[in-house]
Amino acid sequence: SQQGEEDPQALSIQEGENATMNCSYKTSINNLQWYRQNSGRGLVHLILIRSNEREKHSGRLRVTLDTSKKSSSLLITASRAADTASYFCATDARGANSKLTFGKGITLSVRP
Amino acid sequence: NAGVTQTPKFRVLKTGQSMTLLCAQDMNHEYMYWYRQDPGMGLRLIHYSVGEGTTAKGEVPDGYNVSRLKKQNFLLGLESAAPSQTSVYFCASMGGGAGTSNTEAFFGQGTRLTVV
Numbered sequence: 074s075q076q077g078e079e080d081p082q083a084l085s086i087q088e089g090e091n092a093t094m095n096c097s098y099k100t101s102i103n104n105l106q107w108y109r110q111n112s113g114r115g116l117v118h119l120i121l122i123r124s125n126e127r128e129k130h131s132g133r134l135r136v137t138l139d140t141s142k143k144s145s146s147l148l149i150t151a152s153r154a155a156d157t158a159s160y161f162c163a164t165d166a167r168g169a170n171s172k173l174t175f176g177k178g179i180t181l182s183v184r185p
Numbered sequence: 186n187a188g189v190t191q192t193p194k195f196r197v198l199k200t201g202q203s204m205t206l207l208c209a210q211d212m213n214h215e216y217m218y219w220y221r222q223d224p225g226m227g228l229r230l231i232h233y234s235v236g237e238g239t240t241a242k243g244e245v246p247d248g249y250n251v252s253r254l255k256k257q258n259f260l261l262g263l264e265s266a267a268p269s270q271t272s273v274y275f276c277a278s279m280g281g282g283a284g285t286s287n288t289e290a291f292f293g294q295g296t297r298l299t300v301v
Binding site: 117118123163173175 | 189215216218220225226227228229230233235241243244275277279281286288289290291292293294295
């Protein structure tokens with residue numbers, strides 16, 4: 074079964090609003106990553122957070138990690154129509170030789 | 186610096202035919218992965234490799250074989266294609282290895298495979 078599960082499955086917001094997406098996983102991890110996929114394209118890396126980190130920022134992105142709850146959240150601030158895409162969390166499980174597994178993804182629609 | 190290159194980009198197969206998808210990376214990454222993406226299922230790991238000459242099964246390995254004879258290449262084979270293997274296939278590579286931290290994964294642009 075897939076390691077990560079994102080929620081909500083779909084999110085629709087107005088341009089300028091913040092978007093919060095969540096990811097839960099099942100086993101202890103080395104790292105958690107968030108990726109973005111535009112329709113019909115490959116995935117693009119957004120941000121990586123290591124298991125010993127709690128929060129990380131990159132531009133308009135803020136990711137948090139709670140290893141006690143086995144969960145992460147991705148916040149996109151001041152969203153733009155160009156942020157419309159699917160977002161995935163990915164984990165490489167500790168002791169699993171860098172087996173990188175993904176969740177089912179969240180579809181984000183940002184209305185202009 | 187090309188990153189991760191997948192060939193072919195599109196392919197239509199008849200049931201029972203075989204084919205090989207090629208993934209090449211020029212970043213000297215240790216780890217390489219093959220995923221399939223189906224509507225509503227996200228990315229599911231087929232097989233992966235943690236270094237030249239190694240392969241391991243992922244979540245959905247049945248019906249596929251892989252080889253990593255050279256560090257830069259990771260091949261995915263379908264011996265006898267079935268309609269259930271109609272999907273978009275993505276290859277990825279990631280840096281890391283003994284004594285180093287894993288890095289981000291880089292993805293190819295995908296191969297759209299249809300089995301009729």
